[in-house]
Structures are given as C-alpha cells and as structure tokens.
Amino acid sequence: MKLNVNGKSHEVDVEDDMPLLWVLRDELGITDVKYGCGIAQCGACTVHVDGVAVRSCQLAAGDVDGNVTTIEGLGSPSALHAVQEAWIEHQVAQCGYCQSGQIMQAASFLDLNGEPNDEQIDQAMSGNLCRCGTYPRIRAAIKTAATKLQGA
Amino acid sequence: MRRLALALTLILPAGVQAQDAGSSAWDRIYAVASHPRCTNCHVGESGRPAWDDLGYAKDSVHGMNIVAGESRIGAESIPCRVCHISAEGANNVPHAAPQIDEAWRLPPVELAWRGKSSVEVCQQLRHPEANDGFDMAELAEHVRTSAFVNYGFKPGAGRNAAPGTTEELAEDLEIWAAAGTPCVGD
Known part of the structure; x- marks a missing residue:
C-alpha cells in the first residue's frame, strides 16, 4: 500500500491491520514516533493524519486515509513549528x-x-x-x- | 405460567394485552438503556463519558480527564477520534480504545440516561423532541442500523455487552410503539 509520510510517498508491503506505529518505526525507520502502551492510554505514539492528532498504535495501516505527519515533518531545526x-x-x-x-x-x-x-x-x-x-x-x-x- | 398467559389472552381485551406487551417491552428496552455500555456515553451536560462497570471504582468517569464538551465530540480539547479511530475494528484488545466505522462521540445531551429512572428515560424516548427527533419507526430503524448501537451489543475483548441483540431491541421498540409507548404512571 501507499503511504504519504512527512511529504514523501512510500510503498509498503504490510498487512492491512498492522498499526501505523509499526509501519512508521519498523518498515520506514521513522523512529521519532514512540511506543508507550499500544492501547491509546499514554499518547507517546501521537502523529497527525491530515493535520489531526491520532494515536498511531490504534490506527491500522489499511485505515490511513490521509497524509501522515510525524514530528520530523512538523518542523525542521532551521524552521521549527x-x-x-x-x-x-x-x-x-x-x-x-x-x-x-x-x-x-x-x-x-x-x-x-x-x-x-x-x-x-x-x-x-x-x-x-x-x-x-x-x-x-x-x-x-x-x-x-x-x-x-x-x-x- | 404459560397456561395463565393463555387464559389471560382469552379473557382480556386486545387493547389491554397490547398495553401489557408494551410495558414488558419497555422493561427490556430500559434494561438496555440503563446498561453501563450505553449510559457510559449517554451522559448529561458535563460531557464527561463514564467508565462504569469496567472494573474500576463505582461511578467512575472516563480516565485521562476526557471531556467531550458542548460539541459532544471533544472539539474544544481532544476529539474522541484521536483514540477511538473512525473505522471498523476487531476491538479484541482489552483496555484499548474501542473503534467503529463512525465518528466516536457522545449522543445529544437530551438523550442523557445515566442515573435516570425507567420512567424518566421512558418519557424521554417517546417524545421526538427528547429523543433526537425520531418517530418510533425511525427509532427502530436507527437501532437496526447504527454502528454505535451495534457496538453496545458486541463490544468485544471481554467487555460487558448490553443485554439482547439489536434486532430484539428494535422489535421491542416496535411492540412498545404499537402499544402507544406506555410509561409507568400514565
């Protein structure tokens, strides 16, 4: 499936029900997003989908319906949010x-x-x-x- | 017992039978409407969802200081859908945030049922102005098709489910409607 993360398009070969968190960290190597609890109780895995916060441990890759932004895409060292x-x-x-x-x-x-x-x-x-x-x-x-x- | 019911059927006028059937149907409807799986979201103006009957203390409110606010979807602070994803999920992980193919939110405030008696909820549900604008046929249809109502009966992961099924609830609403939506004290 195709995922747009931090402005880049990625093709990933994962099961539809794989949490976005693990796609980001394990498949794409984007490790700024953290694993804390895996059940939406801690917020460490929060990313944006089309600008809206979402707990990436709860969102299945197959249900991602917009552009994903992690903190690397929110701002850069030279242009901070x-x-x-x-x-x-x-x-x-x-x-x-x-x-x-x-x-x-x-x-x-x-x-x-x-x-x-x-x-x-x-x-x-x-x-x-x-x-x-x-x-x-x-x-x-x-x-x-x-x-x-x-x-x- | 069945013989008694049969005897009553033979001797009571049809209107009285329908009234009794309607009252019985209401009792089953209230058993659903008062179940924590429903009342945890059918809360009042506080906008604070509850976590009753989830193994926490009695009269628990949703953890993490969650308030759905006047918007009933958390727009003022944190939208419900940040954790409760708007997509059908297996809901097979205990303590994770349940998800359905609809935007997670609280029902309208006029549908607050938590802590209310059978008579109070009965009065609310039979009036369109207090039940989100549904007539009885629409209410039965809503019960049959709403992802939220369906979730209440199949919450997954060992969570307590509302008693019965969506179809039984819809049929009870139809029986109650046919009997003239009786409430205790009418």
Missing part, C-alpha cells in the same frame, strides 16, 4: 521519551482551539502521560505557542 520553539523556550523536555507525542498533540490541539484556557489545555493534554512530570512546563509552552500562532 511554534510549539517546538515554545518547547525549547520553556525547556519542557526531561527524558524526552513522551515529548514527540506531546508536541504533536499540542500542535493539533492549537489548530482546533487557538485560544485555549488552562482547563482546556489540561483536558486536551491529559491523555499524554509524562513520567518526568513536566506537565506545568507543557501547559506554559502551549500558552506561549498559542500566543505566537495568534500573532502569526
């Missing part, structure tokens, strides 16, 4: 394992809700677990990113 910039500004990441999922969820959330309040940020991000407990910085970075995106 506003959420990535804010993450650096607030020094959010500790161990970093959950952070690609956090950033992808945050970027999708800000697309839907450009001026979120604290409660909405907490609701949107509570499905992304962080064992280092960086939650206060995540919330602060999302507010900064929202301001930047509003001004853009």
Whole structure:
C-alpha cells in the first residue's frame, strides 16, 4: 500500500491491520514516533493524519486515509513549528521519551482551539502521560505557542 | 405460567394485552438503556463519558480527564477520534480504545440516561423532541442500523455487552410503539 509520510510517498508491503506505529518505526525507520502502551492510554505514539492528532498504535495501516505527519515533518531545526520553539523556550523536555507525542498533540490541539484556557489545555493534554512530570512546563509552552500562532 | 398467559389472552381485551406487551417491552428496552455500555456515553451536560462497570471504582468517569464538551465530540480539547479511530475494528484488545466505522462521540445531551429512572428515560424516548427527533419507526430503524448501537451489543475483548441483540431491541421498540409507548404512571 501507499503511504504519504512527512511529504514523501512510500510503498509498503504490510498487512492491512498492522498499526501505523509499526509501519512508521519498523518498515520506514521513522523512529521519532514512540511506543508507550499500544492501547491509546499514554499518547507517546501521537502523529497527525491530515493535520489531526491520532494515536498511531490504534490506527491500522489499511485505515490511513490521509497524509501522515510525524514530528520530523512538523518542523525542521532551521524552521521549527511554534510549539517546538515554545518547547525549547520553556525547556519542557526531561527524558524526552513522551515529548514527540506531546508536541504533536499540542500542535493539533492549537489548530482546533487557538485560544485555549488552562482547563482546556489540561483536558486536551491529559491523555499524554509524562513520567518526568513536566506537565506545568507543557501547559506554559502551549500558552506561549498559542500566543505566537495568534500573532502569526 | 404459560397456561395463565393463555387464559389471560382469552379473557382480556386486545387493547389491554397490547398495553401489557408494551410495558414488558419497555422493561427490556430500559434494561438496555440503563446498561453501563450505553449510559457510559449517554451522559448529561458535563460531557464527561463514564467508565462504569469496567472494573474500576463505582461511578467512575472516563480516565485521562476526557471531556467531550458542548460539541459532544471533544472539539474544544481532544476529539474522541484521536483514540477511538473512525473505522471498523476487531476491538479484541482489552483496555484499548474501542473503534467503529463512525465518528466516536457522545449522543445529544437530551438523550442523557445515566442515573435516570425507567420512567424518566421512558418519557424521554417517546417524545421526538427528547429523543433526537425520531418517530418510533425511525427509532427502530436507527437501532437496526447504527454502528454505535451495534457496538453496545458486541463490544468485544471481554467487555460487558448490553443485554439482547439489536434486532430484539428494535422489535421491542416496535411492540412498545404499537402499544402507544406506555410509561409507568400514565
């Protein structure tokens, strides 16, 4: 089957029910997307399909119906996404394992809700677990990113 | 018991028989409507789905601070479909997010059933303005064709299922409708 990931078209020979997560990591070698739980309980595997966040461990390859973006496609070191910039500004990441999922969820959330309040940020991000407990910085970075995106 | 039923059939007027059949059908409908597999999403204005009867504490709300909001699809924070994929799935992995070939969402708020009595749900379901605009024939058809209703009876992976089948529920709705949608206290 054909998959478009980060702007590139790929032909992959996989079973229809293989989770997108494993297609990305094992077939295409795109390892920025992380495996945490495999049952949509942690958010580490979050990517975008046509700009909307999705838990890639839950999405079967055969059900992918749009362009896939992982954090490598969200921004580049020379042209960071506003959420990535804010993450650096607030020094959010500790161990970093959950952070690609956090950033992808945050970027999708800000697309839907450009001026979120604290409660909405907490609701949107509570499905992304962080064992280092960086939650206060995540919330602060999302507010900064929202301001930047509003001004853009 | 069957002899008694037969005797009653012979001596009771047809209207009374239909009324009794309708009331019995309603009891079976309410057994479905009050089952946690249904009431976990048929919640009120809080927009917070429940996780009752899933092995967590009594009166549990959906983990991960999930709120579907006024939109009922989580548009204000995190859309339900981020985890509940809109495609038919085997749903054979315990504790994973169930998925169906429809956008996962909460039913309209006027269809809030969680914590409500049989009479309250009965009054809601027989009025189109409180049941999402369905007449009884449409409601039976909805039950037969809705991916959500079907999921409630076949949730997979050892999850508790609503009692009966979609067809039995649709037939009970038709019996209840034919009897004039009786509710206790009419």
